[in-house]
Amino acid sequence: xxxxxxxxxxxxxxxxxxxxxxxxxxxxxxxxxxxxxxxxxxxxxxxxxxxxxxxxxxxxxxxxxxxxxxxxxxxxxxxxxxxxxxxxxxxxxxxxxxxxxxxxxxxxxxxxxxxxxxxxxxxxxxxxxxxxxxxxxxxxxxxxxxxxxxxxxxxxxxxxxxxxxxxxxxxxxxxxxxxxxxxxxxxxxxxxxxxxxxxxxxxxxxxxxxxxxxxxxxxxxxxxxxxxxxxxxxxxxxxxxxxxxxxxxxxxxxxxxxxxxxxxxxxxxxxxxxxxxxxxxxxxxxxxxxxxxxxxxxxxxxxxxxxxxxxxxxxxxxxxxxxxxxxxxxxxxxxxxxxxxxxxxxxxxxxxxxxxxxxxxxxxxxxxxxxxxxxxxxxxxxxxxxxxxxxxxxxxxxxxxxxxxxxxxxxxxxxxxxxxxxxxxxxxxxxxxxxxxxxxxxxxxxxxxxxxxxxxxxxxxxxxxxxxxxxxxxxxxxxxxxxxxxxxx
Amino acid sequence: xxxxxxxxxxxxxxxxxxxxxxxxxxxxxxxxxxxxxxxxxxxxxxxxxxxxxxxxxxx
Numbered sequence: 001x002x003x004x005x006x007x008x009x010x011x012x013x014x015x016x017x018x019x020x021x022x023x024x025x026x027x028x029x030x031x032x033x034x035x036x037x038x039x040x041x042x043x044x045x046x047x048x049x050x051x052x053x054x055x056x057x058x059x060x061x062x063x064x065x066x067x068x069x070x071x072x073x074x075x076x077x078x079x080x081x082x083x084x085x086x087x088x089x090x091x092x093x094x095x096x097x098x099x100x101x102x103x104x105x106x107x108x109x110x111x112x113x114x115x116x117x118x119x120x121x122x123x124x125x126x127x128x129x130x131x132x133x134x135x136x137x138x139x140x141x142x143x144x145x146x147x148x149x150x151x152x153x154x155x156x157x158x159x160x161x162x163x164x165x166x167x168x169x170x171x172x173x174x175x176x177x178x179x180x181x182x183x184x185x186x187x188x189x190x191x192x193x194x195x196x197x198x199x200x201x202x203x204x205x206x207x208x209x210x211x212x213x214x215x216x217x218x219x220x221x222x223x224x225x226x227x228x229x230x231x232x233x234x235x236x237x238x239x240x241x242x243x244x245x246x247x248x249x250x251x252x253x254x255x256x257x258x259x260x261x262x263x264x265x266x267x268x269x270x271x272x273x274x275x276x277x278x279x280x281x282x283x284x285x286x287x288x289x290x291x292x293x294x295x296x297x298x299x300x301x302x303x304x305x306x307x308x309x310x311x312x313x314x315x316x317x318x319x320x321x322x323x324x325x326x327x328x329x330x331x332x333x334x335x336x337x338x339x340x341x342x343x344x345x346x347x348x349x350x351x352x353x354x355x356x357x358x359x360x361x362x363x364x365x366x367x368x369x370x371x372x373x374x375x376x377x378x379x380x381x382x383x384x385x386x387x388x389x390x391x392x393x394x395x396x397x398x399x400x401x402x403x404x405x406x407x408x409x410x411x412x413x414x415x416x417x418x419x420x421x422x423x424x425x426x427x428x429x430x431x432x433x434x435x436x437x438x439x440x441x442x443x444x445x446x447x448x449x450x451x452x453x454x455x456x457x458x459x460x461x462x463x464x465x466x467x468x469x470x471x472x473x474x475x476x477x478x479x480x481x482x483x484x485x486x487x488x489x
Numbered sequence: 490x491x492x493x494x495x496x497x498x499x500x501x502x503x504x505x506x507x508x509x510x511x512x513x514x515x516x517x518x519x520x521x522x523x524x525x526x527x528x529x530x531x532x533x534x535x536x537x538x539x540x541x542x543x544x545x546x547x548x
């Protein structure tokens with residue numbers, strides 16, 4: 001094979017068309033830990049820390065951040081990084097083994113496309129708020145939350161993000177390289193200003209900003225739930241990062257350094273800032289924390305950091321959408337596709353600007369989906385397939401693949417997803433915060449993850465084998481499959 | 490021309506799948522998570538959850 005053809009196939013594997021071989025993977029432990037941390041320390045940690053401060057004071061908030069993030073990250077990484085890190089397969093190609101070829105497309109739309117559209121609107125509005133605060137700070141006027149300016153700033157941010165995403169990955173890489181270190185500097189400066197004004201004991205004794213319930217156990221559990229949602233929110237992305245790691249162990253453990261450790265530290269600083277400055281809005285902290293000079297620099301960086309985050313997620317989502325949707329969508333010009341993708345975020349900014357202040361509601365809704373997806377992933381990969389994937393099945397055309405299930409959808413996995421989602425909303429309604437007693441000791445994400453996993457496991461054992469769906473190993477076949485002898489059907 | 494490219498692409502996919510089938514046949518998969526990793530992860534999670542709750546989570 002010619003070297004140029006070999007390079008073309010390597011790039012194609014890197015983009016997710018085929019499995020990456022262990023020798024082609026670029027990240028060792030620290031490489032992935034750094035990339036993971038840089039991804040984690042973005043403007044969303046400010047929002048999550050700020051949202052936590054609404055419900056609990058700093059002492060309980062730190063506990064909620066640690067408990068929520070460790071649970072969310074461990075479950076999300078177990079269901080994605082373990083298989084993708086072992087076989088080097090693209091995450092949504094791996095999902096064919098449980099949802100079917102069309103089912104994995106549906107999951108991509110639900111978990112990546114809708115999530116990205118929501119995040120684009122939230123980050124765009126944060127950009128708008130930063131510009132609004134910047135303007136009033138420079139003019140030395142009190143903050144007035146000028147709706148017109150915030151909306152215009154958000155629309156400008158979405159437009160700029162689309163224009164940069166149209167230019168491709170080089171520009172994105174250049175922008176991203178400076179953002180994470182700048183945000184760490186802003187966090188250190190925030191901690192410095194806070195420590196100048198308050199002792200540690202004063203800090204820890206601060207009250208919550210707007211606890212919605214008289215019962216502190218409920219407020220604490222909502223704070224935990226928000227942070228579980230933050231951990232689970234990595235589910236759609238980390239599988240595809242972990243496949244670039246040299247082996248399974250390297251694909252798993254650095255998540256505890258980055259999206260757990262670095263993100264938790266960032267959220268704790270944000271929690272302190274929100275509690276001491278009396279607002280859950282990060283743009284307000286930058287204005288209030290350290291005077292005019294710090295405010296102008298921090299708000300400018302915050303706007304730029306949001307823009308970079310928006311470009312990153314927009315580019316990734318549209319690339320993924322193109323991969324999954326097939327030839328018809330691949331023929332649409334790249335710029336037009338990016339532009340069309342931004343129509344809904346623009347509509348959200350115009351029609352539902354409240355999504356920014358109620359950001360945690362949006363985040364927790366995503367957890368209702370992601371927790372169930374993680375439960376199904378764990379049940380399928382660890383318990384039904386005994387940690388062995390048949391790559392021939394994953395890459396076979398739908399007509400010939402045993403993973404075609406029912407017209408490309410696995411009804412069992414979709415039913416399990418619906419069951420997990422439903423139990424979540426019954427136990428804890430993200431919109432109204434209405435909750436059951438069960439929620440105060442079990443959270444909503446854990447029952448959702450568990451129920452979705454149990455439904456998927458139970459129905460697959462009973463029905464899938466009878467209907468010949470999914471080519472699950474059974475009894476002696478497990479041993480045969482495990483030995484690779486049944487791999488070529 | 491296209492069929493040649495498609496054929497080469499199919500051969501490349503076959504090569505990659507075979508590489509993993511070879512690994513699957515071995516007794517030890519390099520860098521795989523072991524029982525020790527799982528035990529360490531469970532302990533770490535338990536310590537984090539229980540420790541954080543006892544130190545700060547109780548109302």
